[in-house]
């Protein structure tokens with residue numbers, strides 16, 4: 001996934017180095033700010049702009065390593081987005097989201113501040129409290145935040161607290177990523193297989209409602225494949241040990257790895273035949289080495305189907321989908337078998353669609369196995385964002401106004417309202 005920031009870094013009023021305001025767009029009261037919080041990347045934008053996020057930043061905050069602090073203007077300077085690239089080796093990093101769960105709220109607030117600033121979501125002077133200078137950028141736009149399914153309510157409450165009390169959002173909607181992804185594809189019934197950087201979510205949805213008891217969420221995603229590839233290449237003698245190398249290995253994975261239809265027969269192919277067939281190599285940053293990939297190209301993504309390869313006791317992808325469908329009411333299953341949708345960045349591996357279809361068909365009862373259809377539509381990596389943009393459309397927003405929390409309701413009821421609205425999200 002490309003980082004969409006303009007290369008120039010600017011220092012904003014929070015003292016972070018980051019992107020300049022990007023795609024400046026007039027913010028009207030019809031406009032909602034969408035923030036899709038991913039473990040690897042935050043995808044954000046304004047609902048009235050494109051159907052794709054206009055801001056994509058790694059969910060990372062960099063700070064100077066103590067031994068390099070004197071080289072920076074401020075020892076506590078923070079770096080996000082593309083601003084990281086030039087000084088990556090001199091920084092230490094915090095990852096505020098771990099396996100889909102926000103763990104460092106201060107850093108998360110920093111990243112959200114950057115998103116607000118980057119999208120030019122500016123204070124509405126009439127809504128500004130007297131002591132506004134003690135708060136972050138006040139938002140005159142409703143905010144939609146995405147969450148993975150099965151997010152603990154204490155986390156949703158904390159997000160709401162920050163959005164209302166720090167960013168002064170006039171309205172907030174917390175929405176489940178898997179359900180949004182299906183809406184983003186223009187469907188209301190199906191099984192979403194949302195494959196991200198650190199988690200894989202399988203969410204069965206019927207008539208727009210997530211079937212809560214069928215949801216599966218496992219801590220396995222693109223970063224596991226990147227790490228496995230990095231380790232495999234190190235074992236072959238390539239010194240790919242730093243964070244910069246990790247980034248390069250991630251790109252190698254995105255460009256070279258694929259899902260084999262039959263890993264057993266692929267393993268009988270010679271390394272040379274794989275290399276020759278695909279002839280893929282990447283220069284390292286020092287421009288001295290070339291990395292040639294061969295069997296790693298399909299062996300690393302194989303962990304999606306066999307997590308035991310990295311010593312994880314988790315069901316494989318085919319089994320997860322089967323479990324999710326089998327837990328649905330019997331008369332809804334037929335619609336689900338034929339409507340399995342791949343979404344998320346890690347669903348982009350070539351061969352994944354066909355292999356998943358074969359695996360799920362093997363698990364399905366005989367009479368359903370022929371119906372099993374896995375769809376992998378163009379633009380699926382942004383399906384969650386696209387679904388979020390749809391629910392922010394004024395007509396849908398008005399129709400689903402019950403699911404939005406107004407600032408006045410939050411002020412009156414406090415955190416209880418967050419829990420109450422969360423119950424309404426799954427029928």
Ligand SMILES: Nc1ncnc2c1ncn2[C@@H]1O[C@H](COP(=O)(O)OP(=O)(O)OP(=O)(O)O)[C@@H](O)[C@H]1O
Nearest residue numbers: 001038039040041196197198199222254345346348
């Ligand atoms: N072409 C590609 N082929 C394979 N993987 C890819 C490709 N493009 C991006 N990815 C991977 O997708 C992942 C990021 O996807 P995404 O933005 O959906 O995850 P996230 O929302 O940050 O994470 P999560 O949903 O796990 O919290 C990264 O691991 C990235 O390497």
